[in-house]
Each structure stands twice: as structure tokens, then as C-alpha cells.
Amino acid sequence: MKITPEGVFKSIQTDLEGVEMYEGMIIQYTIAPLFNIPMNWVTEITHIKDKTYFIDEQRFGPYAFWHHQHHFEAIEGGTRMRDILHYKVPIPVIGDLADLILVDQQVEQIFRYRDEVVADLFGTFPEDTAK
Numbered sequence: 001m002k003i004t005p006e007g008v009f010k011s012i013q014t015d016l017e018g019v020e021m022y023e024g025m026i027i028q029y030t031i032a033p034l035f036n037i038p039m040n041w042v043t044e045i046t047h048i049k050d051k052t053y054f055i056d057e058q059r060f061g062p063y064a065f066w067h068h069q070h071h072f073e074a075i076e077g078g079t080r081m082r083d084i085l086h087y088k089v090p091i092p093v094i095g096d097l098a099d100l101i102l103v104d105q106q107v108e109q110i111f112r113y114r115d116e117v118v119a120d121l122f123g124t125f126p127e128d129t130a131k
Helices: 094-122 126-130
Strands: 009-012 026-031 039-049 053-060 065-075 078-088
Touching: 078 094
Parallel strands: none
Antiparallel strands: 009 026, 026 039, 039 053, 053 065, 065 078
């Protein structure tokens, strides 16, 4: 995937060629978010509002909870993309410590990379540089 740092997404198992996204769509991946250890990840597209947003939620994978909103806003000269992510790591106390030390930084790095690639591909707008 172009907008994800190399090594995080290994492959998408679901054939998405020519398939339009729909609510209830299940997507299976092989990912390696930490220490290059591959694992299965399954998400479901739970909500879609055409040209406005869509939401994916984890159904199986490394997180205890994953709710990712992808928002799109038509603005002069293009489209602004914004992500809202809520997640929780598994295993109370140990997971919370791992999140504090490692996972939160990894997730932030993934989304920072994503923002940079999107800006390189499509450009930035004056409001976007004020982040």
C-alpha cells in the first residue's frame, strides 16, 4: 500500500480488484506492525457516506479495539483527507505499558508517513501546513 510505511502491510488477502467499497465489506490483510512479525488482520467497512467518510473496524487482529474514520472534505482545489483513530491494545496493564512505550509511537509514525505521502502525491493546502 502506497500510503503505509514499507514493512507494515505485507499483503492484502482479499481481492479488491474492481470491487466498490460497501458497508459490511470484510478485508483480510497480513501485517507486521511490530518487530516485523507477520500476523493476520481482518477489518470490516461498517459505515460509508459517499465522498464524505468511511469507517473500518477490526474484527480480528492485534488490537483489542480498532475504529478508524476516514473523512474527506471537498475544498477549493481538491479534497482534504482527515483520519480519526481510536484503538486499544490487548492485555490490561502490560498492553497499556506497551502502548505507552511503543505502540502509540508506531501508530503515530504510520499516520505521519501517510500524511507525508498524500501531500507528496496530491500537494498541500495552506490550512494543512498549520498542523
